[in-house]
Amino acid sequence: MALETISDGRGTTVTPPRTPVVPRRRRRAWGVTAAVSAIAAVLNLPLFFALLTSFKSDADIARSALRVPDTLTLEHYANAMGQAGYDFPRYFLNSTLISIGTVVTILVICVPGAYAMGRLGLGRGHLLKGIAALRLIPVIFFAVPFFLLFSRTGLYDTIPGMVTANTFISLPLGTLLVMSAIREVPHEIEEAAKLDGCSDYRIVARIVLPLLAPTLAAVAVLVFITAWSDYLFAVILTSSEATPVTVGAANFVTSTGIRWGDISATTVLSVLPPLVFALFAQRYLVRGLSAGAIKG
Amino acid sequence: MSQLVRPNRASRSRWVLGAPLLIFLAAVVLFPLGYGLFVAGQDRSLLNPDPSWIGLDNIAAVVQDSSFWRAVRFTVIYTVVVTSVELILGFLLALLFNRRFPGKRLLLSLTILPVMIAPALMGIMFRLLLNQDIGLVPSVLSVFGWEISLFGTDAVVPMLLLLDVLQWTPFAFLLFYAGMQSVPDELYEAASIDGSGYWRSALAITVPLLLPVAVVTAFLRGVDAFRTFDVVYVLTGGGPGDYTTNVSIYIYKAFSSGNFGIAAAASVVVCLILLPVVPVVVRRLADPARS
Numbered sequence: 207m208a209l210e211t212i213s214d215g216r217g218t219t220v221t222p223p224r225t226p227v228v229p230r231r232r233r234r235a236w237g238v239t240a241a242v243s244a245i246a247a248v249l250n251l252p253l254f255f256a257l258l259t260s261f262k263s264d265a266d267i268a269r270s271a272l273r274v275p276d277t278l279t280l281e282h283y284a285n286a287m288g289q290a291g292y293d294f295p296r297y298f299l300n301s302t303l304i305s306i307g308t309v310v311t312i313l314v315i316c317v318p319g320a321y322a323m324g325r326l327g328l329g330r331g332h333l334l335k336g337i338a339a340l341r342l343i344p345v346i347f348f349a350v351p352f353f354l355l356f357s358r359t360g361l362y363d364t365i366p367g368m369v370t371a372n373t374f375i376s377l378p379l380g381t382l383l384v385m386s387a388i389r390e391v392p393h394e395i396e397e398a399a400k401l402d403g404c405s406d407y408r409i410v411a412r413i414v415l416p417l418l419a420p421t422l423a424a425v426a427v428l429v430f431i432t433a434w435s436d437y438l439f440a441v442i443l444t445s446s447e448a449t450p451v452t453v454g455a456a457n458f459v460t461s462t463g464i465r466w467g468d469i470s471a472t473t474v475l476s477v478l479p480p481l482v483f484a485l486f487a488q489r490y491l492v493r494g495l496s497a498g499a500i501k502g
Numbered sequence: 503m504s505q506l507v508r509p510n511r512a513s514r515s516r517w518v519l520g521a522p523l524l525i526f527l528a529a530v531v532l533f534p535l536g537y538g539l540f541v542a543g544q545d546r547s548l549l550n551p552d553p554s555w556i557g558l559d560n561i562a563a564v565v566q567d568s569s570f571w572r573a574v575r576f577t578v579i580y581t582v583v584v585t586s587v588e589l590i591l592g593f594l595l596a597l598l599f600n601r602r603f604p605g606k607r608l609l610l611s612l613t614i615l616p617v618m619i620a621p622a623l624m625g626i627m628f629r630l631l632l633n634q635d636i637g638l639v640p641s642v643l644s645v646f647g648w649e650i651s652l653f654g655t656d657a658v659v660p661m662l663l664l665l666d667v668l669q670w671t672p673f674a675f676l677l678f679y680a681g682m683q684s685v686p687d688e689l690y691e692a693a694s695i696d697g698s699g700y701w702r703s704a705l706a707i708t709v710p711l712l713l714p715v716a717v718v719t720a721f722l723r724g725v726d727a728f729r730t731f732d733v734v735y736v737l738t739g740g741g742p743g744d745y746t747t748n749v750s751i752y753i754y755k756a757f758s759s760g761n762f763g764i765a766a767a768a769s770v771v772v773c774l775i776l777l778p779v780v781p782v783v784v785r786r787l788a789d790p791a792r793s
Contacts, residue, residue, distance in 0.1 A: 235601075235603040235604060236603070236604060238598060238601065238603040239603045239604050239606075241598065242599065242603070242606075242613070243609060245595065245613065248668070249612075249613060249615070249616050249671070249672060250615055250616065252624060252627035252628055252631050252668075253615070253616075253619070255627070255630060255631050255638050256627045256630055259636075267636055268635075270641050271637060271638045271640075271641040272638070272641050272642070272645070314522060315526050318519035318521075318522060318523070319519065319520050319522060319523030321519055322515075322516045322523070323520070323523075326513075326516035326519065326520075328516045328517075328519075328520040329520075336527075337527075340531065342725055342776055342779070342780055343773060343776075344728065344729040344749065344750060344772055344773075344776075345731075345750075346729065346731065346749075346750045346753045346769060347535075347753075347769040347772070348534055348535075349753065349754065349757055349765065349769075350541055350757055350765050350769065351534035351535070351537040351541065352534055353757070353762075354537070354762065355533075355537060370530055373530070374530050374531065377526070377531075381523075405515070406519065407518075407519070410519065431618050434620060435619075435620035435621060435622070435623075435732075436620075437620065437622035437732040437735075437736075438731050438750070438754075441754075442754075442757070451620075451623070452620050452622040452732075455622075455626055456622055456625070456626060456736055466636060469626060470630060473623050476620070476623050477618075477619050477620065477623050480618045480619070480620070481615065481618055481619070484618040485611055488611060488614075491614075492614075492676060
């Protein structure tokens, strides 16, 4: 009888209350809260510790990690924002441009492409399978050709170059998600529109696109996080101009004299945008990840 | 539907709407793919501006390199271990979550937080957490009198496995949890009326119904674990020695030392190793009707 309700905390309970059982059930529910809290704490320990370190003074950081700090300081955040000569604001801007650019490019490519494949018979299913197979190829396979081709075409170390590389990474995910949503759009709507003389382009723009809105939101969240997280292509395809935070923050680790306070501050700032984005759009994130796994 | 569409109209809009996708695939996927295969047959390197065609020599060099096979072995073990552990823990965590309890909404957000953190940034935070001088974990360990070097040869592999589990169990959890939400309540109610207890219901109802989810989750995690680069590279750089060098790091090392031909050839060999699983995964991902 413990599994009968799976609403998310706001719904009303379905079980008819049987008086003698209630206190035990409630105690057990709090037990679950305690257990889950402990697990969540362990999972987020790295982030908590980085957050704590970012507010500690250098002297406190150098002492034992278990000691309660004497003072808290914002000095490391000031350093991260440019006072210590780091180019962090620039990396941050680069990451933002790359991630937003990738989201836009993915949507521009995947929505009409998925419609053409799903409804107009483009590729007869083979094309989709080929795109799904891309998910399997280790990204590193493209390191050498991308580096050589980007160097030759002037895309090396540029924002458009990084957008191209990240669009490549997210293409299978974006296509499969949009595809599974298009399959769920009822045929009748499009057929009625066609009878009324609507062109395919109008149908996509006026009818399919609005119906896809929740899926497109999910794609946007997932692609944004994926692009923001990219490290491999950033290492290979950038040197200074287009460096994103993942490489920029890691640079501080290897540069002379590890300043852990500053590194913690830059890392905390770097993980913030995807976290904020994802928490506000958690509904879409869950939908996107699970649709990607279960339906398509 | 096809009856309503004049054939030439449908075929034209098909190509127009598909154009961005097809152009992108041709320019950014197929052409680089072919170019990569071409480079794999060249003695191209940073020091060799005028490469010539050497056929399968690079492939042969990679296949005969024992450190390449050590990298493959490490990658396969890593993939199998983290994928199975994350599936089991993710499923158990989803079972724990699949009921009402106070603070559920907030705890769900906190639990899936690690999935949204860039692995490279997670790697930096792990380095801080595990730092011998200022990290929390060594400090706590030394309170208990344990002085072990986390990055030494004894501890580094289990440590990397543990860190992967720490970041990606929430991903497996999320997929299982979403799957459990789509199991109709009536099944559990019927089972409990028949006198089935909690664990019996979990075993007899939840596990079989979530088997497809488990398969897909295993594929998604397996593929990503196989190509792991960021966390391992940030934490160990593949070391000590080549102790934690996986295939991605092996290829990257060849690339960054300027041996483009070898790096491309190693990529080709890795793809050949992966080839047998391609049809299975493609069927699962591209054709929901059958999965």
